Amino acid sequence: MKHQIIRYARAGHAGLFLCTAEETRAEAIVKAATEELQRPLHAWSATEGFIDTQLGTIQSCPDPGLALDQITDLQDDAVILLRDFGAFLDDKDPVLHRKLRDTLRNARTTGKLLILLGVWKPLAPELEREITRLDLALPGPAELDLVLNGIIESAGLSSHRDLTPALREAALAAAGGLTTLEAENAFALSLIESETISPAIVSREKAQALKKGGLLEVITTTESLDSIGGLDRLKAWLLQRREAFTKRARDYGLPVPKGMLVLGVPGTGKSLTAKATASVFGVPLLKLDAGRLFGGLVGQSEANVRSVIQTAEAISPCVLWIDEIEKGFGGVGSSGGSTDGGTSGRVFGTMLNWLQDKTAPVFVVATANDVSKLPPEMLRKGRWDELWFVDLPDTRERAAIWDLVIEKYGRDKTTFDTVVLARASELHTGAEIEAAFVEALHRGFVEEREPTELDLGEVLCESVPLATTMSESIERLRHWAKGRARHASAKETPSRRGRKLELG
Ligand SMILES: Nc1ncnc2c1ncn2[C@@H]1O[C@H](COP(=O)(O)OP(=O)(O)OP(=O)(O)O)[C@@H](O)[C@H]1O
Ligand SMILES: [Mg+2]
Known part of the structure; x- marks a missing residue:
């Protein structure tokens, strides 16, 4: 960052916006840069006023407009650090705007450099052209x-x-x-x-x-690929990449994996897969609450998305899991949201650019239930290493899920005929199979006995799987996925291909 500031200063830039919440660290960097440039450094804040760092003098000046007036009187080639100046530009005070533009113009002719320091605030377009934005990365x-x-x-x-x-x-x-x-x-x-x-x-x-x-959460999980029933192709694909973050992979010339988008029917193990991905790579798992990216304050959302990117890169190698991505980015087109002055469009654009261009070893796993809510740019294949579609489990997969679920609740899977159970649970998702087993456990528990296949049969008869009530939207998803996304399961079994969902 120091060298970047020096380069901009030498190139005659008059305005920089150094975006960070780490004021002390940023100031130390600016100080080091001005020392190397051998230029005098002045700092201003509303509370302290002007400080001449060479003479050590302080002059009270609480008004940002008056502060700008004083800059004109400073010696040529001075560097002026303006703390939280972005906050004053917030209320769209046209006189202060004008003054800042005048000061920048004067700075350009006299060789001064203004550095606005603080958390990013979107600037008016005419200022944005004159002030270069620099994001201070988290410490390495x-x-x-x-x-x-x-x-x-x-x-x-x-x-x-x-x-x-x-x-x-x-x-x-x-x-x-x-x-x-x-x-x-x-x-x-x-x-x-x-x-x-x-x-x-x-x-x-x-x-x-x-x-x-409030945006990111470190998730500790014990889920591994062994916790997932079915989805063999997806699992094989992940295993193939398990060493893709190692130095050996870089030396070999493998590109750093970008990530994958997992689309599919609710309850089929998408979140489970995201968690297992972190253990495949042996890296920490970060979960992003995409719905909270869009903060209430002006400029907050953009600051949010940048802070998420910075944090993920600083923690990397890691897996960044964006669960239910349609909740955060749904309904945002390239044209931007029309109701929020284009904020969501810009935030979305920042995220997409990062997905495409990032070089840090951050593997993004996004999950979604509803593609119709997602903007097409998000679904372009180049953004991801792979787009996966997770369908309802087929008979073989359901048997594997039954095995896992029975063991998860501490029961012996050999005491159940999971092949029969798999047939009896047609159209059920993994989540529903788990729920059915828990229901059978309750029945056994009140009668002080172990759950039986008979209990499970009854429970399954009584339950109406989501797939019957949601058959239309599942069909729509399948139709969309055809040719666009890869099927996460090993191969389409005849029963799946031939199956027509019945309504009601
Ligand atoms: N393929 C599977 N193998 C093993 N367990 C599964 C599978 N699918 C679902 N389950 C069980 O169901 C639970 C819920 O699954 P998960 O949360 O991963 O579904 P999801 O696809 O993310 O659903 P949603 O779209 O509703 O978020 C899991 O914690 C797991 O116990
Ligand atoms: Mg989920």
């Missing part, structure tokens, strides 16, 4: 390493004696995705709780920090 391993050393030394420990290289690497990986301040807090807490740097405690703190943000 090298920066976190400095933080870690600082904490270890302040605790009176020796960073060589008390921390093995393996432990250090694990702790730094666990802290990826945190700001410097958050990392410092997590390391310090770990020292207090365990008298050492514990990657587990740092991970736990990170999970909490992310949760507080």
